[in-house]
Amino acid sequence: MQKKINVRKLAVSAVLGGVATVLMFLSFSIPLIPSFIKLDFSELPALIAAFSMGPLSGVVVCFVKNAVNVIFTTTAGAGELCNFLMGVTFVLPAGWIYKKRKSLKGAVIGSLVGAAVMAVCSLPINYFISYPAYSLFYGLSTEIILGMYRAINPNVKNLFEALLWFNVPFTFFKGACDVVLTFLVYKRLSPVIKKLTIA
DSSP, rough: HHHHHHHHHHHHHHHHHHEEEEHSOOOOTTTTTTTTSSSSOOOHHHHHHHHHHHHHHHHHHHHHHHHGGGGGSSTTTTHHHHHHHHHHHHHHHHHHHOOOOOSSHHHHHHHHHHHHHHHHHHHIIIIIIIIHHHHHOOOOOHHHHHHHTTOOOOTTHHHHHHHIIIIHHHHHHHHHHHHHHHHHHHHHHHHHHHHHHHO
């Protein structure tokens, strides 16, 4: 019985991963942030999976969407790796806290903690993986990248400072958007997911 339930959860996670893949393609720029930094809501299905089926299901959704998107990669998978790592740092703590405390308060706390962890982790992930990949595959030097940040804030001194003042708050904002959307749709989707995952 347990094996059957796990297979069902895996199948539903894969379907949510497909939805996340589509949402990942629907990215767009926002004001006050360099145009190459895109906002998307592809963590939304992963957070729903983490709440309804457990944190590992959220990780599966993050893996599926990036495994599909790596087919279209222009950074030899570095961008997808970073997206996967940041998604995991979001849904794992959020799903784990909600699993321990299944209430509205637990969901709120878990979501906000997950968004905060993802925001903090975005700094080393971008600094050591994303931006070196941009330099290697797009021929963008650090000075060119900094120039894009300085066009918005001339006081940015180095890449670390740029990531701290731009990317970290942006990543938290992105996570917060996913949290709000999750709370708007979760009540309607949760019963459906439960029916699909329980034999």
